Amino acid sequence: MAIKLETRIAVLCGGLSSEREVSLRSGKNCLAALIRLGYSKAILIDMGHDIAQQLTTQGIEFAFLALHGKYGEDGCIQGLLEILNIPYTGNGVMASALTMDKDVTKRLLKEAGLPVIPSVTLYKTGDRPSQLQQLETLHFPVMVKPNSEGSSIGMSKVSSLAEVDQALDEAFGYANKVLVEEFIAGESITVGVILKEGQHVTTPILAFRTKTDWYDLEAKYTAGMTEFILPAPFSDSLTHAIQETTLKAHNIAGCYGVSRIDFVVLDQDRYYILEINTIPGMTDLSDLPAQAAAMGIGYDELVQLILRSGDTTR
Numbered sequence: 231m232a233i234k235l236e237t238r239i240a241v242l243c244g245g246l247s248s249e250r251e252v253s254l255r256s257g258k259n260c261l262a263a264l265i266r267l268g269y270s271k272a273i274l275i276d277m278g279h280d281i282a283q284q285l286t287t288q289g290i291e292f293a294f295l296a297l298h299g300k301y302g303e304d305g306c307i308q309g310l311l312e313i314l315n316i317p318y319t320g321n322g323v324m325a326s327a328l329t330m331d332k333d334v335t336k337r338l339l340k341e342a343g344l345p346v347i348p349s350v351t352l353y354k355t356g357d358r359p360s361q362l363q364q365l366e367t368l369h370f371p372v373m374v375k376p377n378s379e380g381s382s383i384g385m386s387k388v389s390s391l392a393e394v395d396q397a398l399d400e401a402f403g404y405a406n407k408v409l410v411e412e413f414i415a416g417e418s419i420t421v422g423v424i425l426k427e428g429q430h431v432t433t434p435i436l437a438f439r440t441k442t443d444w445y446d447l448e449a450k451y452t453a454g455m456t457e458f459i460l461p462a463p464f465s466d467s468l469t470h471a472i473q474e475t476t477l478k479a480h481n482i483a484g485c486y487g488v489s490r491i492d493f494v495v496l497d498q499d500r501y502y503i504l505e506i507n508t509i510p511g512m513t514d515l516s517d518l519p520a521q522a523a524a525m526g527i528g529y530d531e532l533v534q535l536i537l538r539s540g541d542t543t544r
């Protein structure tokens with residue numbers, strides 16, 4: 231479908247995940263940009279269980295996805311939109327579902343020769359003593375994280391096997407699958423991918439220097455806790471290598487239109503992919519808009535590029 235200024239576009243946001251509040255802010259900003267761009271019939275829909283009915287009764291012809299987390303970023307809404315024959319922005323069902331699972335994503339990237347951190351995957355139904363035994367192969371400290379949450383929720387850094395029990399209880403409160411991953415004492419960074427003139431291109435690298443030990447919930451959502459360095463002060467060769475790896479990971483996961491890939495960088499030669507985000511935040515303070523701005527792409531232009539990724543006649 232060719233998107234026209236009079237197309238009935240719905241910005242889908244809010245939704246039913248733990249990242250609802252951020253998504254509402256992303257959605258409102260994207261809608262304001264679409265209106266400024268002249269898409270006069272664009273509206274906002276806060277996604278609930280009645281979303282199929284909402285889309286149908288409001289005659290929605292195109293969906294701009296500003297949802298994060300469960301049901302929004304995991305292939306569910308994408309599948310529903312496919313069935314309803316409503317085109318949408320960004321990643322399809324498969325890439326969305328796949329990248330929501332950090333463990334499966336890491337296995338796929340590892341098989342393709344891309345750098346990921348050694349980890350063990352544990353299941354809620356598993357027997358705790360044998361789970362703890364499996365962790366003996368890992369070097370401590372480790373990061374214990376729910377396999378499919380965002381915003382650093384349910385995650386903890388653990389320095390010895392004795393402390394793992396509690397961290398596992400916490401993480402299993404959020405997911406049936408938990409990753410126990412070696413902790414890399416490096417720099418946390420993220421790289422965006424956008425679709426420009428039919429080509430996927432990477433943004434400059436954004437580095438986070440936090441007052442906390444790692445980029446946790448507190449650092450993410452408390453003003454002044456994190457210093458953002460854009461572009462990250464890496465050598466040209468390291469920057470280039472990370473950007474190449476980003477594009478490879480984006481393609482291997484089958485991503486399309488937009489993504490933001492998180493890494494930890496240890497030194498000049500060692501960097502590791504943590505995860506792939508398929509619907510990056512679009513608030514005033516979000517990473518992707520800042521990264522786009524650093525390459526001369528303003529917020530409205532970024533929204534236009536994301537919108538175009540859903541144009542099926544492109």
Ligand SMILES: Nc1ncnc2c1ncn2[C@@H]1O[C@H](COP(=O)(O)OP(=O)(O)O)[C@@H](O)[C@H]1O
Pocket residue numbers: 347373375379380381382383411412413414415416418419444445446492494504505
């Ligand atoms: N293995 C690790 N070693 C060091 N830091 C980590 C590790 N895993 C996660 N982190 C830190 O936690 C942050 C969030 O982790 P991430 O895997 O991206 O999950 P989320 O989905 O919550 O963003 C990262 O940006 C990084 O700062």
Ligand SMILES: [Mg+2]
Pocket residue numbers: 381492504505
């Ligand atoms: Mg992340």
